[in-house]
Amino acid sequence: MATQHSRAAARFMMAPAVFVLLVWMLVPLSLTLIFAFKRFMPLRGDRIESGWDFVTFFPSLDWVGFDNFTRFVSSSAFWPSVVTTLVIVGGVLAISIVFGVLLAMLLDQPMWAQGFVRILVIAPFFVMPTVSALVWKNMFMDPTNGLFAHLWRAFGADPVVWLSDVPTFSIVLIVSWQWLPFATLILLTAIQSLDSEQLEAAEMDGAGPVSRFAFITLPHLSRAITIVILIQTIFLLGVFAEIFVTTGGAFGTRTLTYLIYQRVLESQNVGLGSAGGVYAIILANIVAIFLMRIVGKNLDK
Amino acid sequence: MARAVTTRRKALNTAIAWTIGLLIFFPILWTILTSFKTEAVAIANPPVFLNFDWTLENYRVVMERSDYMRFLWNSVIIAGGSTVLGVIIAVPAAWSMAFVPSRRTKDILLWMLSTKMLPAVGVLYPIYLLCIQLGLLDSRIALVVILMLINLPIIVWMLYTYFREIPGEILEAARMDGASLKDEILYVLTPMAVPGIASTLLLNFILAWNEAFWTLNLTSVDAAPLTAFIASYSSPEGLFFAKLSAASTMAIAPILILGWFSQKQLVRGLTFGAVK
Numbered sequence: 001m002a003t004q005h006s007r008a009a010a011r012f013m014m015a016p017a018v019f020v021l022l023v024w025m026l027v028p029l030s031l032t033l034i035f036a037f038k039r040f041m042p043l044r045g046d047r048i049e050s051g052w053d054f055v056t057f058f059p060s061l062d063w064v065g066f067d068n069f070t071r072f073v074s075s076s077a078f079w080p081s082v083v084t085t086l087v088i089v090g091g092v093l094a095i096s097i098v099f100g101v102l103l104a105m106l107l108d109q110p111m112w113a114q115g116f117v118r119i120l121v122i123a124p125f126f127v128m129p130t131v132s133a134l135v136w137k138n139m140f141m142d143p144t145n146g147l148f149a150h151l152w153r154a155f156g157a158d159p160v161v162w163l164s165d166v167p168t169f170s171i172v173l174i175v176s177w178q179w180l181p182f183a184t185l186i187l188l189t190a191i192q193s194l195d196s197e198q199l200e201a202a203e204m205d206g207a208g209p210v211s212r213f214a215f216i217t218l219p220h221l222s223r224a225i226t227i228v229i230l231i232q233t234i235f236l237l238g239v240f241a242e243i244f245v246t247t248g249g250a251f252g253t254r255t256l257t258y259l260i261y262q263r264v265l266e267s268q269n270v271g272l273g274s275a276g277g278v279y280a281i282i283l284a285n286i287v288a289i290f291l292m293r294i295v296g297k298n299l300d301k
Numbered sequence: 302m303a304r305a306v307t308t309r310r311k312a313l314n315t316a317i318a319w320t321i322g323l324l325i326f327f328p329i330l331w332t333i334l335t336s337f338k339t340e341a342v343a344i345a346n347p348p349v350f351l352n353f354d355w356t357l358e359n360y361r362v363v364m365e366r367s368d369y370m371r372f373l374w375n376s377v378i379i380a381g382g383s384t385v386l387g388v389i390i391a392v393p394a395a396w397s398m399a400f401v402p403s404r405r406t407k408d409i410l411l412w413m414l415s416t417k418m419l420p421a422v423g424v425l426y427p428i429y430l431l432c433i434q435l436g437l438l439d440s441r442i443a444l445v446v447i448l449m450l451i452n453l454p455i456i457v458w459m460l461y462t463y464f465r466e467i468p469g470e471i472l473e474a475a476r477m478d479g480a481s482l483k484d485e486i487l488y489v490l491t492p493m494a495v496p497g498i499a500s501t502l503l504l505n506f507i508l509a510w511n512e513a514f515w516t517l518n519l520t521s522v523d524a525a526p527l528t529a530f531i532a533s534y535s536s537p538e539g540l541f542f543a544k545l546s547a548a549s550t551m552a553i554a555p556i557l558i559l560g561w562f563s564q565k566q567l568v569r570g571l572t573f574g575a576v577k
Contacts, residue, residue, distance in 0.1 A: 010397035017394035024450040025416045031427035111314040119561050120322035126560030128511040130531040131549045135332050145344040186576050189568045224576050241513035245535040257422045264426045277423035288418035292411050295573050
C-alpha cells in the first residue's frame with residue numbers, strides 16, 4: 001500500500017511533531033550543558049549581553065571547566081538529597097506496588113457496584129498535586145487542628161508534628177496516596193487478562209491460595225509491575241509540588257530535583273544548578289533505557 | 302470465575318472493597334464536606350461529619366477575594382490550548398506512522414518517548430531564561446507551548462495505538478467501491494478515529510490541568526493557573542480550612558468528573574500501549 005508518493009507524504013506529516021520535539025530537546029539541553037561549564041550567578045552581576053550570546057556560547061560568562069560538577073557533588077547538601085530521593089522514590093514504589101497488587105486482586109473479585117469502588121480508588125490520581133499536598137498538610141497533618149491530631153488525642157496520645165518530626169515519611173504518604181491508584185489501575189487491567197482457567201486448574205491440582213498467588217498471579221503480573229516501577233520512577237524522580245507546598249525542602253526533605261531547583265532559582269547559581277541538572281538527566285536516562293526496552297519489545301508484536 | 306460464587310462471599314468482598322475504597326477516597330470527601338462548613342466547625346474536635354449547617358459562604362469568599370475566575374480561566378486556556386495544539390500536531394504524525402510505517406517508525410516513536418523522560422528540572426533555567434528573553438515569563442503562551450511539548454509524546458503514542466487498530470483493508474474496500482480521497486477521510490476514517498482522538502484530548506487535558514512544575518515556576522500573577530492559586534494557600538491563609546477546602550474543591554471537581562470518564566484511556570495512555 002505504501003508507495004513512493006505516500007512515503008513522502010508520510011514524512012511530511014511527521015515533520016512538525018519531530019521538528020518541535022527536536023528543538024525542545026536540543027535547545028534547552030545544550031544550554032544546560034553550556035551553563036554547567038560556566039560561572040553564571042545573575043545576582044553577582046553575571047549577565048547575558050544580548051540575544052547573540054545564545055549562538056556565541058555566552059562570551060560574557062567565564063568557562064570554569066568541571067568546577068560546577070565537582071562542587072555540586074562535594075557540597076554538604078548533595079548526599080543527603082540523594083538519600084532523600086531514594087527514600088521517597090523507594091518508599092512510594094514499595095507502598096504502591098504492594099498495596100496496588102492487593103487492591104487489584106481485591107477489585108478483581110466478584111462484588112456489587114464494582115465500577116463505583118473503582119471510581120473511589122482511582123480518584124486521588126486526578127487531584128492536582130498542590131491540592132493534595134495542602135489538604136494533607138493542613139486538614140490531616142496539622143498538629144493542632146488536623147484530623148490525625150484529633151484522632152491521636154482521642155486515644156490519649158500526643159499529636160505527631162508530622163511535617164517536622166517525620167517529614168520524609170509524611171511526603172512519602174502524600175505522594176503514595178496519589179500514585180497508589182495509578183498502580184492499582186494498571187495492575188487491575190493486567191490481572192483481568194489472566195486466564196481464570198489456569199487458576200482453576202491449579203486449584204483442582206491442590207494448589208493453595210498462597211502458591212496460586214506466588215506461581216500464577218505474580219508471574220503473570222511481573223511485566224505490569226516492571227512497567228509501573230519504571231514509569232513511576234520517572235515521575236517520582238521529578239516530585240516537586242508536594243515538597244514545594246509542604247516543607248519547602250526543609251527538615252531533610254530536599255530531593256535531588258528540589259536541590260537543583262534551589263540552586264538555580266532560589267540562590268541563582270545557574271552554573272552549579274546546571275551541573276546538577278546534567279546529573280539528573282543522566283540518572284533519568286538510566287531508568288528510561290530499561291523502560292524503553294520493554295515498550296520497544298511490545299511494539300514488535 | 303466460572304464456578305458459582307456464594308452470595309456471602311460476594312457480600313464480604315463488597316464490604317471489604319467499599320471500606321478500602323472509602324478510606325482512599327476519604328481525603329477528597331472530607332475536603333468537599335469541609336468546604337460547606339464554617340471555619341469554626343471545620344476545626345471542631347471531635348470532628349463533625351454531616352450534621353452541621355451547610356453554607357456556601359466559603360465559596361463566595363474565595364471567589365471574591367482571590368479573583369478565582371482569572372485562575373480558572375488561565376487553567377482552561379493553558380490545559381485546553383496545549384492539548385488542542387498538541388493533537389493538531391500529533392494527528393498527522395501518528396496517522397502516517399500507523400498507516401505508512403517505515404523501518405524507522407519504531408525508532409522515532411521511542412525517541413519521542415525519550416524526550417518525555419527528560420527531567421524538567423534539568424532544563425529549568427534555560428527555559429526560564431528563554432521566557433525572559435522572549436518576554437514570555439508569566440504568559441499563557443509560554444505555558445501552552447511548554448505543556449504541549451511535554452505532553453506531545455503521550456499524545457502521539459495514544460493516537461498511534463488507536464489509529465493502528467483501524468484496519469487498513471477498510472480503506473481499500475472503500476476505494477474499490479469508488480470513494481474519493483475526500484469521501485475516504487470524511488466518511489470512513491474520521492468516524493473511526495474520533496473516539497481515539499476524543500480520549501486523547503481528555504487524558505491530556507487532565508494531565509495538563511494538574512501539571513505543577515512549569516506552572517509554578519514560570520508564572521506569578523497574570524498567567525497563574527489553579528495549581529499556583531492553590532499553592533498560594535500554603536502561606537498563613539492555609540489555616541482557614543473551610544476556605545482552603547472550597548478553593549480545592551473548585552479546582553479538582555471538574556477534573557474528577559472528567560477523570561472518571563478516562564479511566565480506561567489512562568492505562569493505555571500512560572503505559573504507552575504496553576498494558577492493555
